[in-house]
Amino acid sequence: MKRQKHIVQKVINLTPETFIIRLDRGDFQFEPGQYVVIRIPDQNKGREYSIYSGINDDYLDFLVREIPEGGFSRYLRHLLPGSELDVEGPKGYFILDEKTRKGHKAMLIATGTGISPFHSYVRSYPDLNFRVLHGVHFADEAYGRESFNPDNYLLCTSRSDGGDYFGRVTYYLKENKIDADTICYLCGNSEMIDEVSTILEKYGLPPENIRTEVFF
Ligand SMILES: Cc1cc2nc3c(=O)[nH]c(=O)nc-3n(C[C@H](O)[C@H](O)[C@H](O)COP(=O)(O)OP(=O)(O)OC[C@H]3O[C@@H](n4cnc5c(N)ncnc54)[C@H](O)[C@@H]3O)c2cc1C
Incomplete structure (x- = not known):
């Protein structure tokens, strides 16, 4: 499975709990409905996130709800532009027939x-x-x-x-x-x-x- 580094462009807050994290797209290809595993570089810790952006967007967006007692979603919310994340995928079959x-x-x-x-x-x-x-x-x-x-x-x-x-x-x-x-x-x-x-x-x-x- 392909795993590559992507740079955080920004975090867009939508509500007190929910935000969009935008990564550079690079050459990442996917089908709408697929998800990726986002990992902290050099760690195994990661979580699955569906891709929120479209196939013609030149960035990768993920819509994330921050779970106060959860470890990973909180980490994503506080990332600064320029931070690196590992993205593994695309994965899944929830695509349109x-x-x-x-x-x-x-x-x-x-x-x-x-x-x-x-x-x-x-x-x-x-x-x-x-x-x-x-x-x-x-x-x-x-x-x-x-x-x-x-x-x-x-x-x-x-x-x-x-x-x-x-x-x-x-x-x-x-x-x-x-x-x-x-x-x-x-x-x-x-x-x-x-x-x-x-x-x-x-x-x-x-x-x-x-x-x-x-x-x-
Ligand atoms: C295929 C797939 C796609 C996913 N796509 C997304 C996505 O696009 N956006 C997203 O926010 N999450 C998504 N998730 C959930 C995500 O992987 C994490 O579980 C979530 O971000 C919580 O991680 P955490 O470590 O902060 O908390 P954890 O300790 O992993 O979770 C704590 C608890 O939070 C609850 N929870 C988990 N996710 C959510 C959620 N999204 N909304 C409300 N309650 C939740 C569950 O009850 C869970 O047991 C997806 C999961 C899968 C399997």
């Missing part, structure tokens, strides 16, 4: 930073036929909302009513049926992915129409 790339209807369902691969999809392929369902606690966590077509984007907020729908994505999906021929991409925590998969199966979606990426 040909049918979706050619315009078949898709539903992109994320919680929190799970929006990252979807942000990369739409930055890379502007003509997708998709709807996004993004579940967060509060409305200020609508990371990258400006990159999505507002007609196709729905923010579900579970702890305040500042979004488009007040409640978790699972509640929304129980109230709003999804056509069985929709290709659904699910990304975020495992609990959401399990619950949403069960709902989609009840709506008659075959397993091949439910693609998942578990962050934790």
Whole structure:
């Protein structure tokens, strides 16, 4: 697996917990939806991060939530421009299938930073036929909302009513049926992915129409 050094260009704070870390791209090639392992140089310590930027961007962005009790995400937040990181990858198969790339209807369902691969999809392929369902606690966590077509984007907020729908994505999906021929991409925590998969199966979606990426 390819492992190479990348330089931190900047850290962009989005909310008190969440930030974008931007690295120089160099000659790094990937498919939207893939992730990398970011490591501290000369140490084995590393974590997986989905690529947030698009294939035509000349930088590599990662959307990271700082976990106060976690060791690694905190380290990333405090890096200064010019710092070096090791990047191993690209890895993973959470990429768009040909049918979706050619315009078949898709539903992109994320919680929190799970929006990252979807942000990369739409930055890379502007003509997708998709709807996004993004579940967060509060409305200020609508990371990258400006990159999505507002007609196709729905923010579900579970702890305040500042979004488009007040409640978790699972509640929304129980109230709003999804056509069985929709290709659904699910990304975020495992609990959401399990619950949403069960709902989609009840709506008659075959397993091949439910693609998942578990962050934790
Ligand atoms: C394929 C893959 C892709 C990933 N992509 C991203 C990404 O794009 N952005 C990102 O922030 N994280 C992502 N993660 C999670 C990331 O690898 C780390 O686990 C995370 O940054 C926490 O690391 P830590 O060492 O600070 O805390 P850890 O000690 O590793 O984690 C502590 C706890 O924090 C919780 N947690 C972990 N990640 C998150 C999160 N993103 N949001 C809320 N709670 C979390 C979990 O309950 C976990 O047990 C991804 C994980 C995988 C497997």
